[in-house]
Amino acid sequence: MYVLSMETRVCKIYGGYPRMIILSMDLSLSSPAFAVLEVKPKELNVIHLSHIKTASKKSHGYRLFQIYNHLKEILEEYGDRISM
Numbered sequence: 868m869y870v871l872s873m874e875t876r877v878c879k880i881y882g883g884y885p886r887m888i889i890l891s892m893d894l895s896l897s898s899p900a901f902a903v904l905e906v907k908p909k910e911l912n913v914i915h916l917s918h919i920k921t922a923s924k925k926s927h928g929y930r931l932f933q934i935y936n937h938l939k940e941i942l943e944e945y946g947d948r949i950s951m
Contacts, residue, residue: 887950888914890941897921899934903945915945 886907893900903915919937921930942949 888945888948890945890949892938893918894934896927896930896934897923899937901938901941903941903949915941917941 886905889904889906891902891904898918898920900918901915902913902917905912905914917937919933921933
């Protein structure tokens with residue numbers, strides 16, 4: 868709901884974008900989740916949804932490297948469409 872109200876505010880300020888693509892992340896170390904969402908006035912569509920599991924017995928550096936690689940793949944596929 869917050870995202871939709873934020874989109875409404877952005878549309879009013881900047882003259883009415885028809886839609887916005889956003890990247891949402893839950894960056895826990897053990898099971899980070901990622902979503903690419905399309906936000907339109909009164910509509911929210913999930914374009915991509917994923918998560919990964921990192922092994923708790925691995926080093927923090929290795930786990931961060933796994934998260935980085937997963938996020939890199941998402942940005943390579945959807946990065947040009949995500950609103951900055």
